[in-house]
Amino acid sequence: MDKFAEILVFLSVVEEGSFSAAGRKLLRTPSSVSKIIARLESRLAVRLFDRIAGTIRLTQEGHRFHEHGRKVVDAMTEAENSVTPNELEMTGVLHIHTSLTFAKYQLAPLLPLLLKRHPGLRIEFIIGTDRGDFLKRDIDVAIHSGSPTELSLVGKPLFLRRWIIAAAPSYLKRYGSPAAPEELHRHHCLNFTVRQHWNSWIFIENGVPKTVNIQGLVGADQGELLRTLALVGLGIVRLAEFHIATDIAEGRLVQLLADYPPAAQDMMYVLYPRGRAQAPRVRAFLQFLNEHFAA
Incomplete structure (x- = not known):
């Protein structure tokens, strides 16, 4: 052998x-x-x-x-x-590590297009809010906020993630709406239990950044659960615009403090090990992302 x-x-x-x-x-x-x-x-x-x-x-x-x-x-x-004439013949399993929110609201709607282009490709999601161990979990590509600090990883920007603060009408009927960022201390806010810096809500007030540190009664490590908690009226939440824009448009959530735009905007990156982009399945996926998320 x-x-x-x-x-x-x-x-x-x-x-x-x-x-x-x-x-x-x-x-x-x-x-x-x-x-x-x-x-x-x-x-x-x-x-x-x-x-x-x-x-x-x-x-x-x-x-x-x-x-x-x-x-x-x-x-x-x-x-x-490289000598295969038909791109449709691409096969293999692509392992993607990302958050549930991004997978559900951003990637899932696009997968039919990707798989139509490459019908021999298989997709397996590895869900998590951290970046994960690329080697141990055999991750091909990860999509998360923040550029990589690991020398073994390449990071390319996808798009700027904008945060929105909102609450359900049922919550606002019971507790009222905050008129200014400092009034958030008197409200029930829903916070992340991972990446604690996400619980420091930074606003621009008269051109000056102002930080409000959120101390909520209910927290979760997944944005999708925080969305559900907000929908049932348990508190005020800060989530990505792509996550709750439809809820706001259809009246299930109400945007708050629109006159105080959040300063926090995260760049979303696609991450992959150096050399892995040479794999055809990874190269095809990176090209697909670039077509739909030009930064």
Whole structure:
């Protein structure tokens, strides 16, 4: 067996989580998969997996080999696709890490267009508000606010996310509307339990930034849940314009403090590991994003 084939077996074991599952995927017996991994470890003179009570776990060396092995396979895939005349023949699984809100309100409506263009492509979402571990979770692309600080990641701006403050008519009927930012301290505000800086609401008043630190009775780590809490009248919320614009247009929520525009506007970035953009599935997705979210 050549080295490239060994890498494919190794990657299958990592992705499937066991020798037996990788064997089923590759139409091999678990023992043959185990022998290939043992031969690979012998040739490299390192242990790639720790075997513990019938389970396997990547060693530090295994994580490094997985990172570079994936690049080898991506490069080979790109080489093959470079001579494929029909772009529709693109196949593979694209792993996208982003928040539930962005996936639901921004990406989901566009997926039919992407999959119509690339019918052989599969999409798998990994939902979370943090950026996630690209290597451990096999993330191809992440979409989050803020440029990356990790040297291993590339970040390209997508669009500026504008925040809006709003509440349900039922809440305003009971507690009234704040006339100025400082009056928010007398109201029930709904706050994030992650990224605490999102709970510092900054307004521009007479050209000067003014910060109101929100201390709410109810919080959540997902913007979609905060939206639901606001809709049932539990408090005032600050969420992205793309998230609640329809609720405001249809009267389910009422925009507040419109005369005090929020200073906080986050740039949304698409993030990916260096070198991963060479993979055809990633390159196609980045091009698609650029068409629909030109910053």
